[in-house]
Amino acid sequence: MEQLMADLKKQIIEALNLKHLKPENIGDDQPLFGDGLGLDSIDALELIVLLQQSYKVKIDNPQDGPTIFRSVKSIAEYIRANQTA
Amino acid sequence: MKGPVHVAGIGVIAAIGKTVEQCMHSFRQHTSGIGDITLFDSVHRGVLPVGEVKVSNEELADMLWLPKHTSRTALLAIQAAREAVAHAGIDLKKWRTGLISATTVGGMDRTEVFFPDFSKDHSKGKLHDVVNHECGRSTELMADDLGIRHFISTINTACSSSVNAIALGTRLINHGMLDIVVAGGTDALSKFTLNGFNSLMILDKEPCRPFDATRKGLNLGEGAGFVVIVSDRVLQQEKKKSLAVVAGYGNTNDAYHQTASSPEGRGSYAAMQKALEMSKLDVNAIDYINLHGTGTLNNDVSEGTAVKRFFGERLPKMSSTKAFTGHTLGASGGIEAVFSVLALTHQCVFPNLRFETAMPEVDIVPQQKFEETTVNHVMSNSFGFGGNCSSIIFSK
């Protein structure tokens, strides 16, 4: 789980081009959207693509985004719960 | 020297018809143009419904006597523009005539043919497939076809483009710089836009249901709509009938988000307001609104909220015709301008197909039947990515 979250942080920085951040700047429970990291709905769509490409986890309804992408931890939990392998 | 700027001719091609008359027939019969993809290959074929113009490129090219590698965007445009010019029945060469077209994809449908070969080997891919890639090229092909040289322009403000084209044409006539303008917009379906909108997860896998509580997104469509607008002097001298006048228009930016509209629809509200101010009409004078109404969760709430705020409790009849045609992007404003003029000339309003239950967020109940009724002033809304919002009013 720790490793997964560490990987996710790196991947999020890369995918969303958050070059001003380092993985250690992102807390496991820190909110990603709104006031937290300041991400928006386009970033949410990018994260959906990230999960599909890197973890083969599909999210069909973008309305589920806000819950799943609340924090790095919630993303990791969602991946664990939905990965078929 | 401002005088009324008249609409003297209209032409349209869309999923519900290749001509104005065919579209009117579909409206009367409540026949939607939404269906499966049949004319191009895509993994989304059979999954995502679209509003396709059911004529292949080859047939279109043959019909129009144009080369087969012409981009579909230009072919659709030329078909609609020729209809509009023929309808106006004025020799364009006798006057200072301009062409203002709008498109968002330009020659993308051909670039997609070019690109797979090109990406494997940069010396491959047939160049005649990319030569007309630029949006402006489709307008130049039209200008060459219609014999217009005096002024040409292409607007791409995403889905609000064609309303801006008609507005610019009106201004150029008002400033005495042009006598006649052929204005409108065109866009062909392409894999590029289909996949783009799919990546945004705003495409409905069912036929779209604008303003319905169960709506899940939009269906893409294609087509072109053009109007021939003329100065008062041209109308008099050519002894033509005015189909409608351009009463007002407004162009604003929502400045809220790259793709989403503000929840209260501030940009759309401001666009309607500007248009109404220019028309000097009372808000209650508007008889019918041709809504943008794409069928996405976001747009319909935002637009609905703005409309409710703007018109108050006494709402005019209104509908989105996108349930018939799909969302035709850069062409939508042009196609819907033609529909708005038809509402005036035929004294009718168009149904908002597939509406059943009002949205919980904002109570909008659109027109559900084709209906003949008194229509003196029509408003048409077109909003786009990047927050571009435009609204236009046509009057009898």
Added chain:
Amino acid sequence: MSNIFITGMGNISPQKTWGDAPLLSEVTEHIHERLTCIEPDYTQWFDPRQLRRMSRVLKMGVAAGSIALKEANIAVPDAIITGTGYGCLEDTGIFLSKMVENKEEALNPTPFIQSTHNTIGSLIALMLQCQGYNQTYTQGAFSFENSLLDALLMIKEEPALKVLVGGVDEITDYSHTIQKRFGKFRERSESNLNLYKTEDGALNGEGAAYFVLSGEKSGKSAVSMEFVGTFYKADAETLQSGINDLLQQAGLTTKDIDFVLLGNSGDQHNDEALQDHAFLLFPNSSTGAFKHLCGEYPVASAFAFWLGVKMLQEQTIPWSIVLKNANRSLNNVLIYNQYFGTHHSFILLKSCRDSG
């Protein structure tokens, strides 16, 4: 006089065209088959978070717009009008190649969102929270001229308006490879300063320039735009009567033109025609060229617009642009642009020092 003043300018180009150095005191030599913009450090104006999703063309455009507004000393303009022939090519190319590579599965939305032509202008609006008129023209080599014309109409309609008008176009690896295959652009790497000495064709270029236009003079606004005219596939006679009409409406004749800034591109066929025609129309004017500095691209006239205004403001003619010097003082500068023989345009800039 038209009373349309240029009150601020921002220009990112293959030359060092921002900052305080005297006009083109140093000319940058590029030895490459294409001219690429010299880009400033954008973080001096923007928060890195604002820049993270932006492609190169967006950064160039947004920065040029921001410099222009700063120079005009206004925070938010009343309208934003952008001309771009190609639009956002980089994002278009990324989305297209991913679409082909991934066979239409799992595509990133960002490049698609930012592939539309209006991204540049609407991003400026979003960053400035500008809810006013917002427009994007994409008519090849008329894109910038169409934008100027719109601004001109707008200020005539409402003189108090402050309009941000620009022209932006980028080269990408894909676009350059394809354009080279059309054979119009030169294929050899050689100095841009030798552009007019060889016959190999035009030099591919790019740039982003924004201007604040207003009906009210302010600050450095000693220059006005008198007219802008576009001519699609016009012959020499049409061009001649066209320029005469435009001049007449501005109360001028060809004799009043002190300097003609010509759109020679290095493509000998069209350059000869342009030059012959210009010498015929304006035998006593000085002439100069600018595309060896910025290259050929649809909105190259925006670079010329910047150059012309600068020349009038500073009352200097940079040595590097002169084709023929008639030793005249600078009051009227005419930009006479052409794009591969099909698109011709005229823009007249006028110094208004004397009229107070």
Added chain:
Amino acid sequence: MFISGTSIIRKQTVIHKGALAFENKSVSLDDFLTGAYNYLSPEYPKFYKMDRLAQLGFLATEFLLSDFPIKQYSPESVSLVLSNAHASMDTDVRYHESSKTSSSPALFVYTLPNIVSGEICIRHRIKGENTFFISPAFDAELLAAYVDQVMVQPSVQACIAGWIDVMDSHHDVFLYLVEKEQRGLALPHTAEELTKLYR
């Protein structure tokens, strides 16, 4: 009668409908011709067998007809009226050289100016009449007058006409399409317009 399109090749530059379409001045004429062929990539390997006159004619018509669906006319209703100053002399000289050792039949078949007409007809399936005039210089009067007479033949709908000259590295091609119907920006078919367009 109306001129609905033009295509010019001179100074190793192709101008199609007034716009620069392809250019390459830094190579030999032959390499320029192959370059323009590769640019169009029409997949017509017979091109490589043609002499320069035919290659020029092939390329010029390829550009001329690239945005015009000539195939919508019946093959019999399209005509060709071409002219030049040097006839097939460019190839005549080469053939003559070859004939001193062993005559090349492949070259000999190109020692007639109208072979280029034949190549164009084959490529575009044109079966209407063709004529080849030899004039000291581009003769707008002759073309305007004669093409009009061809166009009034009841079966004729369109005519590809113009000037196509090559001798050593000198080359000058001006082809245009004439139709009965005026479409778009078509110009009237007069000697005056032709002179302007040729310039």
Added chain:
Amino acid sequence: MARAVWSIADSIISPLGFTSEENYSNIRKGLSGVKPTSNPQWNANSFMASALETVASSDASTRFEQMAIKALETALGSHTLPSDKTIFILSTTKGNIDLLDSEDADHPRIHLHAVAAYLADKFGFKRSIVVSNACISGVLALIIAKRFLESGAYDHAVVLGADVLSQFVVSGFQSLQAISASPCKPFDANRTGINLGEAAGVMILSTDPKMLGSKSSVRLLGSGVSNDANHISGPSRTGEELAQAIAQALKTSELTPDDIDFISAHGTATVYNDEMEAKAFNYAGMSKIPLNSLKGYYGHTLGAAGVIETIITIHGLLQNELIPTRGFDTFGVPKEINVCSQLQSKPLKRILKTASGFGGCNAALVVEKVNQ
């Protein structure tokens, strides 16, 4: 209604004579210009051809020009044509190509337009044009002249068709293996190819019937030209395109195939050409109409052929005589045609002249006798 175009005078310079009448009477006698020819300038070995040995170049003019001048002088005779109302049309494929062999390879009149200008100047014609469209040049030149006269651009036309033998042409046809070692046999089962020949012919056309004087004459009716769009040196496999040119000629003459009394075919005596023509005449519904080829008398005279063959056929038309096909004895084409093999008398009203050539071109012209 287009103006009528009359033929008012003609001439032929060939091994068979220096006037049209002399040529016609020698052909009636069955004489031929084709015989073994030895001329080291043309070929190291002797070959079968119709060479005009009695004309040589002068200091001022080449052989080609000498022949042309003689033909023009004879045809023009006492006719004076107003120079501004007369067009001079030269039909030739190679003109002075033999200058390439001479020491004077840069001779200005190696260019066809320059020869035409030189001849026009000599005879005081202000306007000259050159038609060089392979072996249909002669017929095509007549068609072009007719059109210029019908349109009113000119009142008179002088059409000269001429070509000479040369090392260039002889070696070329040899390289194509098209030359027969024996006198050619058009439409014959044993045909083995062409003979080359040289000649000059002139036809003077006019819209002014007064120029005819009192003699019977002929007028040019409709015409048709087409292209095979098949092969640059081989004829069409089907003959459809020549048939199309013939149909066009009939249509513009407002005639049907039955209105044609006689055909002067191209008949080069190559295997494929003659086959193609046979198919074409069938397509055109003319398989029963008597036809001939005159190549057995003159060989293939290239740019001159269309003019001199039309002249001989017109003389036959005026005399009501069918000239036989010299060299033909065993029918040898895959479709039935009526090859004329004996001199016959028959009332004649209209003839059709056809030609086909390299580049896939075909031409057809109808000529009608008008009894004054």
